[in-house]
Amino acid sequence: MRKQIKSEKIKVKKRPTAKHKLQTENSKPVELKQLVCLLGNEALVKEYSAAFQEKGIAVQELKNLASLKTSAKKITAAFELTLESNGQKKKNLQAFDETLPEHVPIISSSLTETILSQSHLLKHKHRFIGIAAFPTLLAHPLVELAPSIHTSKEIADVVTALFESIKKETAMVQDGVGMVMPRILCQIINEALFTVQNDVATPKEIDDAMKLGTNYPHGPIAWGEMIGFANVVAVLDALFQSHHEERYKVAPVLRQMAIAGIFWKKEA
Amino acid sequence: MAISIGIVGAGTMGAGIAHIAALNKCTVSLYDINEEVIRRSVERINFEMKRSVDKNKISDDDMKQALTRIKKRTNINDLDTCDIIIEAVLEDLRVKKDLFKKLDQIAHHTAILATNTSSLSITSIASATKKPERVVGMHFFNPVHLMKLVEVVKGVRTSAETITQTIAIAEKLGKKTIVTKDTPGFVVNRVARPFYTEALKILSENVTTVEEIDRIVKKSGGFKMGPFELMDMIGNDVNFSVTESMFQQFFNDARFQPSHIQKQLVEAGMFGKKTKQGFYNYEEK
Structure with missing residues (x-):
């Protein structure tokens, strides 16, 4: 029974209009002014902020939770973009849920913890939806979303419309760690680093080979650096935790790069 | 100086290598057991070159000259004067080892023996010959005339000189190279x-x-x-x-x-x- 409800929610049949409308007393629709608030990973907040502002949507980059209260009534969508599922992310989500009006969607990065798990102890589970927020991906025209079994159709529609208003298509996928693109991408980067680890070729040769031999948009190691190696490791570790499968073990040199924050140097 | 290239196996990859070698002014001996396979292979090269002419990438004259450089061979002993012999037969270790044993006997003693394998061990193929230092991997990508990369694969006993010469030949064919160790999948297929x-x-x-x-x-x-x-x-x-x-x-x-x-x-x-x-x-x- 549950499965059926879930699959119904995942299908995005109706494409609602870009701006979300309210009926007034004389039933003349007025457009609600959008205000998107963003909190979490600094690089992601920057990317999302730029993407919304570029299309004329007002953005509030929250420095901390204290500043949330003053604008709470004006916020129409809230993004929690902390990649790792840590204590701060939990606090942020709880504050969002307690402070923001009930109809406001809360869109949370769900690459290292499912949106179901993030929201299941919170009061308004229906308004949480996961997003594959991963550095560099917002440059492309599609955004991956993951509703939990509790996410309402209305919330999914509003979030879809919000992305349509900034000219992004959406894909709804099942709520699982890593979702689709970040999961494939992290595994490619991981294998590139295993190849470095085994001294099969130099990092530069590996990147050149992948661009020339397979037409990848970036060399995997340079791409990993753009994403941040720590973020790649966070997704891989979460996949290992959720699956308990050896295929998600992290290349030791990748883990070192994640800690040191530097590009691997052969001569070092 | 014109390089003389022998190609063993006139399938998709063999034809692709013959195509770029001929266009880059090498003499090509295209060998296959089956005469019909060679005929179809040359037909395909003809077709692909015609497309490049239509797209103004090469001239009609380039194409005519290139086609005269391709010699159809059904006797493997005719590869004895080649500077390099590139093998592009099916991915079967037994078949390749038997072939390299034969090539080792007929090839000129300074010739490089290259395999276009994408998944087998160069080291293992080289072990079938008496000159494993002259055996190297040359992994081209399909379609050969469009994909810029060649993985030059160093077997355990491949000499540094063989690697240098193989890189020079690949560059002569208009390719960019990376050198990889002989581990499964090399770089591209693995990553x-x-x-x-x-x-x-x-x-x-x-x-x-x-x-x-x-x-x-x-x-x-x-x-x-x-x-x-x-x-x-x-x-x-x-x-x-x-x-x-x-x-x-x-x-x-x-x-x-x-x-x-x-x-x-x-x-x-x-x-x-x-x-x-x-x-x-x-x-x-």
């Missing part, structure tokens, strides 16, 4: 493996559909093709056997585990575009 296997794993977990994974990978990652379209184009039989071979060569490391979904497609004869059915249906309605 590209998760593009297929992780997509299959995601599909097996019912995260979303074949069509959606392809759409997401193209439109949220900027890849030219989705993994399932690409597997259908490569052929699920070929793609599956490469994964399976790498899985075995890495001693069953879970990172390279093949997928039941793809295995079943292979068992069903649904190889992809070439059989009109794979992850997608290509039958004309």
